[in-house]
Amino acid sequence: MPRKPEILKRHTVARSRLFRADELLLRFSNGEERVYEKLCAGGPGAVLMVPILDDGRVVMIREYAAGIDDYHLALPKGAVDRGEEILDAANRELKEETGYGARDLRFLKRMHLSPAYMEHGINVILARGLYPESLEGDEPEPIEVVPVAFDDLLELVIQDEVCEGRSIAALFYAKAWLEKHG
C-alpha cells in the first residue's frame, strides 16, 4: 500500500442546509496531482439496526424515500444525537421507528456509503431481546413495520423494493455473524 496522498488545498465549494461539498487538491506519493470533491459528514454519525425478534424474524420498515421518490423496505436507521452513545441512539431510533426496544444491543460493523467521495459512515447494530416500547419520532406519516423471514435472505433482497445497499449488507452480515457466534 503506498503512502496516503498529501492534501495540498481544501475548501468548501457548495453548501446547503444538509450537505457540504469540499474540493481537495491531492498529491499522490508518485507525484501525480488531482482535484477531488467529497461530501462531508456533519454531526456525530448514524446507526443502522438489525432487530431480530425472538421467533427469528427481522424487523424491517417500509417508508417513503425522497431520494428515489418511492416507498422501499429497509432496516431502521437514524442519526446519533450530539453527546449520545451509539447503542443508546440505536435503541432510541428503534423505539421511534419500529415500536420495539432492545435488551441486547451489539455493535457489529462500521460501513461507509461511498468511501470514494463521501465521508458518511454508519454503525451496524444487532438488536435482540426485543420488547414493545414506542417513542414519538418525527415521521410525517406512520411507518409500516414489517417483520420478515430471515432464513432465505436471497429471496428477501431479490425484491425490487429492497434496494438499499447498506441494509442488504447489514442483513447478510448479521446472518453470517449469527451463524458463527449464535
Added chain:
Amino acid sequence: MPRKPEILKRHTVARSRLFRADELLLRFSNGEERVYEKLCAGGPGAVLMVPILDDGRVVMIREYAAGIDDYHLALPKGAVDRGEEILDAANRELKEETGYGARDLRFLKRMHLSPAYMEHGINVILARGLYPESLEGDEPEPIEVVPVAFDDLLELVIQDEVCEGRSIAALFYAKAWLEKHG
C-alpha cells in the same frame, strides 16, 4: 402502502462540479407537509462488478478513497458513459481497474446508496470467464488488484479496510445467488 407524497415545489439549493442538491416541498397523503433535501444523480448511472476467477476467488481492488482519506479494499466500479450499455460499461471498467476482461457478464441487482436522500443507484454485475486484458484508466496511481477467497465472506468483510456497504452487499448477494443458481 399509502399514496406517494405530492411534490409541491422543487428547486436546486447547492451545486458544485460533481454534486447537486435539490430542496423539495412534499405533501404526504395524510396532508402533512415537509421540506426534504436530496442529492441528485447526474449521468446515466454506475456499475459495480463481482469478478470471479476460474479458481473461485473474487477480484477486489485496494485504492485511495478521498471520502474517508484512506486506502480501502472494495469491488471495482465506475460510471456508465453516455450511450454505453450497462454490461459494456462493466467490462470496460473491469479492464481499466483490474486488468481482466469477462466473457460472461450478468446483471444481478440494482442497489441504492441512501434512498432517503440520494438518487444515486448502482447496477451490480456478476463477471465470470475472466481473461487478462487491460485498458488504460484515469487513476492517479496503479490500483492494487487483490484476489481473495470467496468461501468465508464474514472473515473477509469483518476486516476494517473492507468498509464499503454496497461492496459488502454485492459480495454476499453474488455468493447467495451462485449457491442457488451456480
